[in-house]
Amino acid sequence: MRIIKYLFLLFLLSLVALTIYIATQKGNFTVESSKVINSPKASVFNYVNDYKNWPKFSSWISEDPSIKPSFSPTTIGRGSTFTWERSNNTGNIETLYTKGNDSIVQKMEFDETSSDVYWSFKDTVGGTKVTWKSVGKMDFMLKVSSFFNLGTKNTLSKVYNKSLANLDKTLDFENSAFSIKINGIVKKLETYYLRQSFTSKISDITKNANAVFPKIIAFCTQNNIDQNGKPFIIYKTYDTIKDLAKVSFCIPIKEQIFTSDGSDILSGKLVAFEALKTSLTGNYTYKNKALAETTAYTTAKQIQIGSTFSHLEIFTKGKNENLSPSKWLTEIYFPITPKNTAPPVVYKKAVNDSLVPQHKTKKQDSEFDF
Known part of the structure; x- marks a missing residue:
């Protein structure tokens, strides 16, 4: 019995000594993990930059069904936050700064542990090199976990490496699954719509849309203007050689209004027209394939595209409706030139009661307002 007491006392002393040793260890840490993601840089950046996607690839969340995630009203870019809760701890991360398609800076709080988080995205052979780095200070529990897992770097690197692998796997499927359907003439x-128009690089359209659409929607909210459908873009010109397009970013509204002089948000009216419709299901990055297939279709079917404008894109289903890019839907309309037909003959009575043929001309619709 005495031996058992001595052994128990020795165990307690050892436990106290170990606790003191762990508590007095330096709490500062730097952890960095990198992986080449098999997806375009813009797609990877946009996916990571939206906190609604984090539960899908963050291993500490996806592997624990007890975690309850919550998001700020805006989940993208500076000021957005993501919080997760479970029975014994909580975590929070906030985006402090972003540089389009290149980098993200965040602040993470996990129990008593605080860290500065840095993401970088670089084009490389095979896709995008993503680097995820954290610099911070551990609380006692993380020190304990670090001790038994042979160091903080080993502990957090496992989490980061697994999360980056999840990111690669998720994006590989989501960005590669797409379909194109030529719907025919409609x-x-x-x-009626509100718009902001300017000349943009075609490669910057997505970035500009993410900035302009929320601005017009906020304008509608502030002025009690009812929206009437999904955002769309009118391409007045589309020059792939110069990578330039004259575009109008539009939000449809129920009634025609007139904006004040000097406003950068203007009103417009899109008159009814016949168009060749193409539907792209999947990531918007496949838009050029949809345009190419439509061009080939118009050539094969001898359909003449009109000259009023290049085409119109409606974002029928995007990330606000579904987090999976493979489920997104973009509807593209190409104005067409009606086939020439002989004008109808209308007869009128002459003085001598004989019928004299008279050609009736059709009044042209008003021009599209850009």
Whole structure:
């Protein structure tokens, strides 16, 4: 019995000594993990930059069904936050700064542990090199976990490496699954809208859309203007050689309004027109494939595309409706030139009661307002 007491006392002393040893260890740490993601840089950046996607690839969340995630009203870019809770701890991360498609800076709090988080995205052979780095200070529990896992770097690197592998796997599927359907000739109905127009690089369209659409929507909210459908872009010109397009970013509204002089948000009216419709299901990055297939279709079917504008894209289903890029839907309308037909003959009565043929001319619709 005495031996058992001595052994128990020795165990307690050892436990106290170990606790003191762990508590007095330096709490500062730097952890960095990198992986080449088999997806375009813009796609990877946009996916990581939206906190709604984090539960899908963050290993500490995806592997624990008890965690309850919550998000700030805005989940993208500076000021957005993501919080997760479970029975014994909580975590929070906030985006402090982003540089389009290149880097993200965040602040993470996990129990008593605080760290500065840095993401970088670089084009490389095979896709995008993503580097995830944390610099911070551990609380006691993380020190304990670090001790038994042979160091902080080993502990957090396992989490980061697994999360980056999840990111690669998720994006590989989401960004590679797409389909294109030529719907045929349809009638596009008249639409009133609010717009902001300028010349943009075609490669910057997505970035500009993410900035302009929320601005117009906020304008509608502030002025009690009812929206009437999904955001769309009118391409007045589309020059792939110069990588330039004259575009109008538009939010459809129920009634026609007139904005004040000097406003950078203007009103417009899209008159009804006949169009060749193409549907792209999947990531918007495959838009050029949809344009190419439509061009080939118009050539094969001898369909003449009109000259009023290049085409119109409606974002029928995007990340606000579904987090999976493979489920996104973009509807593209190409104005067409009606086939020449002989004008109808209308007869009128002459003085001598004989019928004299008279050609009736059709009044042209008003021009599209850009």
